Amino acid sequence: MAVHKEIKRIGVLTSGGDSPGMNAAIRAVVRSAIYNKLEVVGILRGYSGLIEKQFMSMQSHSVSKIISQGGTILKSSRCPEFKQKQVRALAYENLRESSIDALVVIGGDGSFRGANLLYKEFGLPVVGIPGTIDNDIYGTDFTIGYDTAINTAVSAVDKLRDTADSHNIVFFVEVMGRDAGFIALSTSIAGGAEATLIPEIPTSIDKLCEYMETERRLNKTSGIVIVSEGLEIGNAYEVAAKVKEKLPNYETRVTTLGHIQRGGSPSCNDRVLASILGHESVQALILGKSGVMVGQMQGQTVYTPFDEACNRHNEINKKWYDIARILSL
Ligand code: ADP
Ligand code: F6P
Numbered sequence: 230m231a232v233h234k235e236i237k238r239i240g241v242l243t244s245g246g247d248s249p250g251m252n253a254a255i256r257a258v259v260r261s262a263i264y265n266k267l268e269v270v271g272i273l274r275g276y277s278g279l280i281e282k283q284f285m286s287m288q289s290h291s292v293s294k295i296i297s298q299g300g301t302i303l304k305s306s307r308c309p310e311f312k313q314k315q316v317r318a319l320a321y322e323n324l325r326e327s328s329i330d331a332l333v334v335i336g337g338d339g340s341f342r343g344a345n346l347l348y349k350e351f352g353l354p355v356v357g358i359p360g361t362i363d364n365d366i367y368g369t370d371f372t373i374g375y376d377t378a379i380n381t382a383v384s385a386v387d388k389l390r391d392t393a394d395s396h397n398i399v400f401f402v403e404v405m406g407r408d409a410g411f412i413a414l415s416t417s418i419a420g421g422a423e424a425t426l427i428p429e430i431p432t433s434i435d436k437l438c439e440y441m442e443t444e445r446r447l448n449k450t451s452g453i454v455i456v457s458e459g460l461e462i463g464n465a466y467e468v469a470a471k472v473k474e475k476l477p478n479y480e481t482r483v484t485t486l487g488h489i490q491r492g493g494s495p496s497c498n499d500r501v502l503a504s505i506l507g508h509e510s511v512q513a514l515i516l517g518k519s520g521v522m523v524g525q526m527q528g529q530t531v532y533t534p535f536d537e538a539c540n541r542h543n544e545i546n547k548k549w550y551d552i553a554r555i556l557s558l
Contacts (some may be wrong), residue, residue: 232470235542236354238268240284240329243301244275244336244343247491248362248374254335256292256482257507258358263289265515270329273504275309275336276343279320280384284327296500299377299493305336306379311343316543321351329520330354335373337361338539341522345535348520356510357522358536360503362491365409368533369524373506376498378405378490379415386420386453392450395479399441401422401472403440403465403485410545412490413457414454418549422453426460426468429545432453434462434471441476445558505530 241258243251255271262269271291272282285291295302310316324332330352334344341357348355359366362378363477382404389400406412410427417425424440426432441452456465463471469483495503502525507521509530522534 236331238270238327238329239331239333239511239514240270240272240324241273241287241303241333242272242279242335243303243305243360244334244340245305246337246361247301247305248360248372248413249377249491249493249495250297250373250503251305251360252292252295252298253500253503254358254360254373254507255303257504258333258511259287259292259491261508261511265511267511270327271303274304275306275340276311276320277306278304279323280308280311280316280318282323282327284329290357290439296504297494299310299495301335301378313466317343317350318344321347321353324353328329331514332356333358333514335360337363337372338366338516341535341539345520345539348535354514354519356513356518357538358503358506358510359522359524362405362412363407363409364411365407366522366524366538367520367543368526368531368538370526371498371502373499373503374491376502377493377496379412379419380496381490381493382416382486383419385489386416386422386455389484390420390451390453393453397450398482399452399454400478401454401456401460401469401481401483403483405486405490406457406459407467408459409542410457411543413455414545414549414553417455418553418556420453420455420555422455422553424451424452424454424510425550425553426454426462426543427457427550428459428461430547430550431461434468434475438472438475439467441472441479442512
């Protein structure tokens with residue numbers, strides 16, 4: 230396949246919240262680029278490194294043994310100043326000065342908004358790879374890091390269940406997801422939770438208490454309530470306190486899983502997904518595609534324009550929510 234004539238050197242960066250598998254994606258970008266006789270420059274700390282010109286040349290050995298490591302060797306950041314046009318102009322100038330003529334951005338929809346502006350304002354060839362534990366990106370069945378995160382969360386829930394059972398406790402377990410309930414719903418089904426609270430299906434404390442008091446549930450000695458972050462009725466501590474007020478006989482505890490969900494060695498699925506998408510992102514640039522995110526849908530590589538990937542969201546399967554309720558009886 231002929232290399233697109235304008236592209237000789239590709240930059241790669243990771244941006245936004247890190248996710249397990251980002252390193253596998255970096256490795257795939259670097260090795261696929263080298264295979265296609267392109268040079269690769271690693272940009273450190275996401276858009277912050279782009280404006281501060283923190284660049285490093287990458288060779289095949291630069292990505293040795295990183296496929297199994299969590300985090301990102303390129304480091305990541307939130308860079309609010311990238312929303313200013315003059316800051317993006319500086320970033321583009323830095324790329325030009327270093328003869329970087331295309332960019333691969335690994336991150337979530339916020340990162341793609343920045344990438345889309347670089348593409349639209351300066352005509353820079355940019356391709357995105359969905360890397361976030363939240364799984365909320367439109368244009369891919371799964372995002373890199375989601376599989377590892379749900380496995381981390383479910384293993385924590387299994388452990389909490391042991392102590393919940395021993396002490397007849399109801400645990401309120403808060404999981405991440407920004408404003409999406411993917412992590413909560415999968416963790417709930419796989420962890421056999423008694424109740425699931427997700428932003429997509431609003432509920433009230435009254436309804437939750439009523440649900441917890443159904444006769445069959447009362448025969449249980451312990452309970453796990455999975456609480457997604459970002460709920461209107463409050464965080465796990467607030468929900469637990471309000472439940473305790475209404476049902477004082479319940480012994481309750483709260484555990485917030487937090488950033489533990491973002492770390493750890495990526496699962497096999499995340500490594501495979503990251504490797505495929507890393508490779509496909511380089512292919513996309515070579516084929517002259519730009520302003521798109523590469524995803525996998527039903528085993529096929531799909532290119533979604535940033536405009537769509539940024540403004541639409543993956544929807545949870547609401548049927549799964551009903552199934553979780555049935556199975557928790
Ligand atoms: P994620 O990529 O995981 O969604 P963020 O929403 O924090 O994470 O976005 C990551 C970075 O992308 C931000 O810190 C900022 O540098 C850049 N970004 C986000 N939104 C925009 C925007 N509207 N315009 C330009 N850059 C943006
Ligand atoms: O987008 C990934 C994510 O981990 C979300 O699930 C969470 O809401 C957010 O990032 C946390 O961000 P920070 O690390 O900046 O607190």
